[in-house]
Amino acid sequence: MPSRDFPRVRLHVVTGKGGTGKSTVAAALALGLASEGSNVLLCEVEGRQGIARMFDVEPLPYDERRIATGLPGPEGERGGVVHALHIDPESALMEYLAMYYKLGRAGKALDRFGVFEFATTIAPGVRDVLLTGKVYEATKRNSRHKGAITYDAVVLDAPPTGRIAQFLGVNNELAGLARMGPIKSQADSVTKLFQSASTAVHLVTVLEEMPVQETADGIAQLREHDLPVGGVVVNQVRPRDLDDDDLSAVRAGQVTKRKVAADLSRAGLTGSGEMVLGLLAEARDHAERRALEDTQRALVEKLEVPTYELPLLVSGIDLGALYELAGLLRDQGLA
Numbered sequence: 039m040p041s042r043d044f045p046r047v048r049l050h051v052v053t054g055k056g057g058t059g060k061s062t063v064a065a066a067l068a069l070g071l072a073s074e075g076s077n078v079l080l081c082e083v084e085g086r087q088g089i090a091r092m093f094d095v096e097p098l099p100y101d102e103r104r105i106a107t108g109l110p111g112p113e114g115e116r117g118g119v120v121h122a123l124h125i126d127p128e129s130a131l132m133e134y135l136a137m138y139y140k141l142g143r144a145g146k147a148l149d150r151f152g153v154f155e156f157a158t159t160i161a162p163g164v165r166d167v168l169l170t171g172k173v174y175e176a177t178k179r180n181s182r183h184k185g186a187i188t189y190d191a192v193v194l195d196a197p198p199t200g201r202i203a204q205f206l207g208v209n210n211e212l213a214g215l216a217r218m219g220p221i222k223s224q225a226d227s228v229t230k231l232f233q234s235a236s237t238a239v240h241l242v243t244v245l246e247e248m249p250v251q252e253t254a255d256g257i258a259q260l261r262e263h264d265l266p267v268g269g270v271v272v273n274q275v276r277p278r279d280l281d282d283d284d285l286s287a288v289r290a291g292q293v294t295k296r297k298v299a300a301d302l303s304r305a306g307l308t309g310s311g312e313m314v315l316g317l318l319a320e321a322r323d324h325a326e327r328r329a330l331e332d333t334q335r336a337l338v339e340k341l342e343v344p345t346y347e348l349p350l351l352v353s354g355i356d357l358g359a360l361y362e363l364a365g366l367l368r369d370q371g372l373a
Contacts, residue, residue, distance in 0.1 A: 043371040047238040049177045050193045053202040054242030055249045059273040061088045064195040066363035070373025072108025076118035076190040083169045089122045100129035109364045130168035174228045199256035238268030245331040269344035288325040346370045
């Protein structure tokens with residue numbers, strides 16, 4: 039099923055500053071997209087086995103594995119299927135050598151001699167070509183590929199924002215190195231997909247100064263490289279425990295110890311002076327945090343891209359939490 043806000047997109051690339059929860063958002067997006075019989079592939083390329091941990095499965099091999107049923111439809115329709123793929127560059131190189139040079143076992147023998155390390159040291163861009171090439175193959179697959187699963191959508195848990203333009207700009211990395219041949223051909227094909235309307239790069243942030251600034255910089259870099267910007271997912275949004283009037287009163291120092299004690303008493307609670315002071319301190323911290331978040335939210339709105347919000351889940355992230363986040367992304371139109 040296509041995303042409601044991005045109906046033409048087949049490849050959803052998810053990036054973000056470290057610590058913003060981009061892998062969590064990528065997993066939730068895959069679950070949300072896998073509805074009503076759809077097949078979705080969730081890929082990771084950073085070697086951390088984050089998908090396996092989130093879905094509580096064994097570490098993933100270089101093979102497409104079914105890991106979950108997608109989010110049920112709004113009318114209770116059966117969800118689709120989420121497959122996962124852990125793409126490591128060494129295995130991608132072996133597949134590349136077998137596909138383009140028919141080396142077979144000889145390719146594995148070359149790996150023992152450190153060919154991969156040699157190739158990626160001489161040409162660092164080769165590593166990204168290998169990683170993105172597998173994503174390209176899975177995205178472009180169709181019914182003519184006998185025996186292979188075809189996917190309605192592919193979600194890529196990509197490198198952080200600071201490296202995303204370089205990672206997706208595989209052609210620039212190889213300029214001057216491979217002017218012809220299968221590597222150049224593959225890089226050209228991958229670049230064409232990444233710059234097309236079939237791709238959207240979504241950025242994940244939290245309402246803090248550095249992640250929001252990195253998101254703005256990332257959007258500028260993506261546009262500079264003609265890469266399609268999708269939406270911004272504001273993650274880990276804290277609950278609004280006080281309304282605007284109460285926040286203004288706390289900031290102005292109008293909430294006194296006597297007032298807090300009186301409110302506790304009216305609620306049938308008795309609090310010591312230490313408790314009252316603690317509650318006032320928490321209220322001031324919350325008011326300061328809300329002011330920071332409101333400032334950063336206004337900056338996100340100025341980015342002029344679709345924006346989505348996900349709450350902070352204090353109980354942590356497990357499969358149930360991923361389904362909850364997937365439902366929120368679908369309700370807001372991203373999934």
